[in-house]
Amino acid sequence: MISAHALELAQTLVRMNTVSHNSNLELIHFIRDHLAKLGVKSRLTFNEDKTKANLFATLGEGKPAGIILSGHTDTVPWDGQDWTMDPLSALVQDGKLYGRGSADMKAFIGIAVSQAEQFLNSDAPFALHYAFSYEEEIGCFGVKELIADLRDANITPLACIVGEPTSMIPAIAHKGVYRYKCCVRGKEAHSSLTPHSVNAIEMAARVVGRVRDMAEDFEKNEPRFEGFDVPFSTSSVGQFHGGIADNVVPRDAEFRYEFRDLPTANAAQMQSEVVAYAQSLEPAMKKVAPAAGFAFETICEIPSFLGSKDDPVTRLAQELSGEKGTTLVAFGTEAGLFKNAGISTVVCGPGSIQQAHQPDEYVSLEQLARCEAFMQGLARTKSFG
Numbered sequence: 001m002i003s004a005h006a007l008e009l010a011q012t013l014v015r016m017n018t019v020s021h022n023s024n025l026e027l028i029h030f031i032r033d034h035l036a037k038l039g040v041k042s043r044l045t046f047n048e049d050k051t052k053a054n055l056f057a058t059l060g061e062g063k064p065a066g067i068i069l070s071g072h073t074d075t076v077p078w079d080g081q082d083w084t085m086d087p088l089s090a091l092v093q094d095g096k097l098y099g100r101g102s103a104d105m106k107a108f109i110g111i112a113v114s115q116a117e118q119f120l121n122s123d124a125p126f127a128l129h130y131a132f133s134y135e136e137e138i139g140c141f142g143v144k145e146l147i148a149d150l151r152d153a154n155i156t157p158l159a160c161i162v163g164e165p166t167s168m169i170p171a172i173a174h175k176g177v178y179r180y181k182c183c184v185r186g187k188e189a190h191s192s193l194t195p196h197s198v199n200a201i202e203m204a205a206r207v208v209g210r211v212r213d214m215a216e217d218f219e220k221n222e223p224r225f226e227g228f229d230v231p232f233s234t235s236s237v238g239q240f241h242g243g244i245a246d247n248v249v250p251r252d253a254e255f256r257y258e259f260r261d262l263p264t265a266n267a268a269q270m271q272s273e274v275v276a277y278a279q280s281l282e283p284a285m286k287k288v289a290p291a292a293g294f295a296f297e298t299i300c301e302i303p304s305f306l307g308s309k310d311d312p313v314t315r316l317a318q319e320l321s322g323e324k325g326t327t328l329v330a331f332g333t334e335a336g337l338f339k340n341a342g343i344s345t346v347v348c349g350p351g352s353i354q355q356a357h358q359p360d361e362y363v364s365l366e367q368l369a370r371c372e373a374f375m376q377g378l379a380r381t382k383s384f385g
Contacts (some may be wrong), residue, residue: 139300
């Protein structure tokens with residue numbers, strides 16, 4: 001059964017509105033002040049306008065290295081969703097904690113922070129680090145600043161546990177998420193004079209077709225990575241805008257697309273293929289209108305993650321969770337960024353991704369109790385590596 005203190009902290013965090021387009025400073029300052037009462041200093045790294053911050057704190061200063069407990073503080077919005085309660089209520093009912101971010105992933109953060117005093121008094125031969133980030137949901141932007149700060153400060157953690165909802169089963173791989181925007185500039189004309197124009201929608205459609213062709217090629221030819229629900233890379237177009245009237249050849253069009261690449265694939269190469277194809281269309285466009293062409297913008301690049309069942313941090317997560325196996329997850333996390341920074345990483349946290357982002361999002365109290373037991377076991381760990 002989860003302790004009253006841990007549940008109260010989880011509820012407190014859920015009640016804070018940290019949707020990605022809002023500030024997260026209320027939550028960050030709450031954790032900073034909570035830790036300060038225990039004598040723990042926090043490092044904050046901010047976004048450009050100082051409205052959001054990451055928090056990094058070490059419990060067990062003086063120990064040679066530590067294990068990171070990583071979580072993101074932002075949530076997705078709930079606009080237009082059919083909730084039966086206030087998304088910020090943090091209601092506990094029928095063995096579940098409800099609210100936006102309860103599963104993804106404020107409960108994990110609350111439970112981790114609730115164990116701060118235990119971590120401070122731990123005999124474990126390593127420190128524990130908290131790493132709580134901003135803007136994970138829209139592109140993992142905050143954690144990139146946090147990792148850069150660790151590098152600049154010469155802080156070299158042993159390992160990282162990312163507490164995304166995996167039902168407390170250690171996850172050792174996920175796909176990457178790479179999103180781009182393509183803006184097409186053509187030349188408008190009356191639709192009776194199409195030879196004098198460059199139709200931006202039609203040019204965009206050709207590139208959209210190439211994205212679709214790539215998707216079909218992944219499905220048909222890419223070597224499978226068994227364990228994923230979709231065991232090959234995918235590409236898809238999510239938005240398309242263009243045109244002002246039926247009888248005006250459109251000057252402008254815009255579309256957005258994404259790749260979800262296997263850990264064994266190369267997302268940069270995928271994007272290069274799209275750009276190269278677009279560039280091959282430009283000479284004919286520029287013959288009619290020299291200013292015509294394509295412009296690409298990166299929306300987000302979240303690298304895939306590939307750990308190992310043999311990594312010490314995976315074995316530790318198995319021992320602490322009581323799970324003998326491992327899993328792969330379909331969603332993106334910050335794990336690939338920690339791994340790429342040279343930090344051995346595993347994903348393991350309470351709740352299910354099936355409840356995340358949904359109306360009446362929840363995490364079961366049974367899962368929270370398992371997570372608290374995991375943290376308590378971490379404080380009692382005598383060796384690592």
